[in-house]
Amino acid sequence: MASIDECCILIPVSTLEDFPKDASDDDARSLLAAWTVLWHPRLVAASQQTPTWYRADGPPELERGSRVITVPTPSLAELPDGFEAKCRENASIQWISGADRNEMLQSLGLLESASSLQTEHRTISAEDFFALGYAMLQTQIMTRRLRYTSNLDEIHFQTKLVSAADAFVADDAEACAAALHDCFDALAQERDHYFSSDPHLVDLTLISKSTLEAFFETLKTNGGDGAADSHPASQSEASNGVLGTPCNVLIDAPMAAAIASASEENRSLLRNRLDNASLGWAGGGLGGDVSLETMTYSDTENAIANAFDETASLIGSRPPVYARYSGTTPSDMTKVIASLGVDGMISIDFENGTGYGDEAKVLRQSGGLEVHALTAKPIDASGDSAFLALGPRLGEAIDSGEIATGLLVHWPGYQSDSYRDVRRVASWSLVLGRFWNLADYFRTGEQPYHHDSSSAAASGAEMALVSQVADGQSDSLSRIVKQTQQSIAKQNEANLKAMIALASGSATNVDSHAASPAGDPAVVHAIGLKASQSRSNVCLINSTPCPLRYTVTMDGNPAKEEHIYATHGCGNQSIVTVDVPAFGFSVARNESSKLANGRSLGRRIREALRTGVKPCADEGVLQNAFFEVVIDPQSGGIKGAYSGTSRGNRFSMRLVAVAGTGKKSSVNESSMTCDQMTTMVAKGERGVIRTSGHLSDPQGAKVGAYEIDYQIERGSRMLHVSGKLDVLTKLVGNPWQHYFAARSAVASEAVSYRVIMRDKMHRTSSRRIVAPLGILMDESERHTLVASAGLAYHRRVEDRFLDTLLQVQGETQHEFSLHYGFDVPSPLLAARSVLSVPTELSVQRVESAASRGWLIHAAPNTILVADVQCVQDSQGRLLGIVRLVQTRSQPCNATVRFCRGVSQAVKLRERVAVDADALHKQLAAHAEAPGLEFTHDLVKIAVAGHEVVDVLIQFDA
Known part of the structure; x- marks a missing residue:
């Protein structure tokens, strides 16, 4: 190539400090291409100097010298009148413009002459020079935007750049690699002068059913990200001069099922990549069709745990980092995520673009457990817009004391030239940051000290309705109504079984007792009553955590008792409104000791003569x-x-x-x-x-x-x-x-x-x-x-x-x-109560002292007894797990009383299997752990705001 006096770009700003950062993808692609293409080794070798820049509205003089001038699309409108025509008429000027780098290389005649050099550990091509140009641009912009003075030795940098270009043209691979290392080191020293810590870069590939085959192809050719310069994390600079640029993939439960149906060859390839850590991964989350905001806490916990276990089973190993592609994981589920044994989590909803925060890496805590969360705003690696100011963005994060993280997200095979430039830079130097395997990012990366401030109620969950309607799904509203009703009913049924176990002292055959509570005498027998065919005495059993006020009809006249709110006659029967305690029962007793077939004639006449009951x-x-x-x-x-x-x-x-x-x-x-x-x-x-x-x-x-x-x-x-x-x-x-x-x-x-x-x-x-x-x-x-x-x-x-x-x-x-x-005194309990009715049974007469009782009582009324499960070991000892939820954000001292004495109680730190052997191990493991007190039938425990506590209890015989 003939010698060139100068290679320059015309940019649409007055200083590098004003370099565009919010341009469209098309403008950004053209702008970055125009900057980096001038760093082609043949152009640098021909000009023997570093490419330079001018303002688009103040271009260089054209009287003498040969030049290569690149003009990105955004600069065209800024040019002086007639300047482009003068350049095109001047035979010594190469006027280069275009939409991307390939188009500009085509105009320069360099696209077809692409060549590469091979050293022992890497292949060097013109892309490495483009990456150096990009790193130079980002370092200079970062320095100026953060109001620092540049300390780069420009003469030394230019000397090494020209040496690298000359060596490339001369096919001297070792000399070229050494000179390029010196150039990248000079930029790294420039950045280190202001920031000693390195930015973190995370490359995350998203996959779907439609891109799964493309993903497997990238695994076969490039390691998982579609970039030919991908290197596993285990490679280090000390050993071969090539820094690791690992990539990661997100595999949630639906994608794990799709992978399970792929060919054995592809599945084995993926497992090998995951096992040898050449490919990092995150996943185990639910699909986007599951909205955690529409479930109870226990159902949400089960859904998360089941999806995670299903993913682990299908893939063959447990995800080291929890994530889901669509739908966020609310902050109040941190305890559940931490109990999965993951190193960290990604709390972002990639499909709907929500869930990220102001800081890139934060600490989430709940129920005594904590997990680190990646909350960086994703960078679309398939476009160029976000790469205009990547360096300044990361530098500003470091300057403000944050953990600077660039989360580069893309689909298989969809990456921009700028993304590839960043990966090339990272393989030479840490000037723009280090690429991380996700597991290592959480295990050994910089640890966060700021806590997550996101609200559990602000999760972008409303987008699920938009997606369902857009996809043509029917019954988006009534489906959740049915789900909610079934969930509450299932919970009430489980609580009824626990009540029977507590009352009888035995958890055996509870399922058959609770199968048809309205007609099975065993249910009544468990609480010390006897069933009857007569309606003279009516028992209401409440298996919910909500006290209920319920109206029933009975034969005869009800006795006046504290739990009878009101009553009036109606023909031969009485209409009685009864208060039924949570996890308890109330009996509307006939005032006569004998069976009553109806209200007496005298009673009916006396009530008719009085003022009638005021209608509602x-x-x-x-x-x-x-x-x-x-x-x-x-x-x-x-x-x-x-x-x-x-x-x-x-x-x-x-x-x-x-x-x-x-x-x-x-x-x-x-x-x-x-x-x-x-x-x-x-x-x-x-x-x-x-x-x-x-x-x-x-x-x-x-x-x-x-x-x-x-x-x-x-x-x-x-x-x-x-x-x-x-x-x-x-x-x-x-x-x-x-x-x-x-x-x-x-x-x-x-x-x-x-x-x-x-x-x-x-x-x-x-x-x-x-x-x-x-x-x-x-x-x-x-x-x-x-x-x-x-x-x-x-x-x-x-x-x-x-x-x-x-x-x-x-x-x-x-x-x-x-x-x-x-x-209403307790809004949450009242909201649940509208979905529950007590079990109504006819019983034989009982004494007044036995006409009302509870099996579990919790205080204050902000504490919800959400779940109760009982099991019995081989020695006949009754064990139970009681879940307490503080429904308000304020801490409180909760007390729970039982109808049976408590011989041992411990606070569980995480979710456990409900079987006798596992629970006995938990009792032994937590025997000395502080956190609660118990005496006789009472358990006391301090509960933080919105905390969910599981208490393991061994009851007296």
């Missing part, structure tokens, strides 16, 4: 001792609710049809019209008002028809709303912008929202909320519970309004159920 429904009004609700005859919704010490209306509700969302609730407002209102039930124990009508859009066209039953019960603070909504128009589009909903409104604009999620209450400021059990609208002097009974998706509108979504695209279930609680 009358003329559009529902009322009991706690609150009053007025149904609007015009709309058919709730016009007002009145209760508590504050005067005035506190609550209203109506159905809305939303088409597009605006900043104000009145935008695209629908109207609700009542066609008929009827009082269906007006009794002392219950009142029901039914309304029916239609919804109209702003133009007056009917878009929906509804029928709603509003029900109130004696002694309850809950208003029950059940109805049917038929959509008369087609719902299409984003479900958060096109939906039918029940819109609740409170009086005060100074309302805060607490979501009930995974058996805990969390504050949230999100506008789109996922909470299957409901939301607490907390005002300064009162609070209103929206217990949604599985309807998980809610949207805040302005400050006072809350929409609970009832219909979106693809939903086929038209019936819905909602429950509104006014100043």
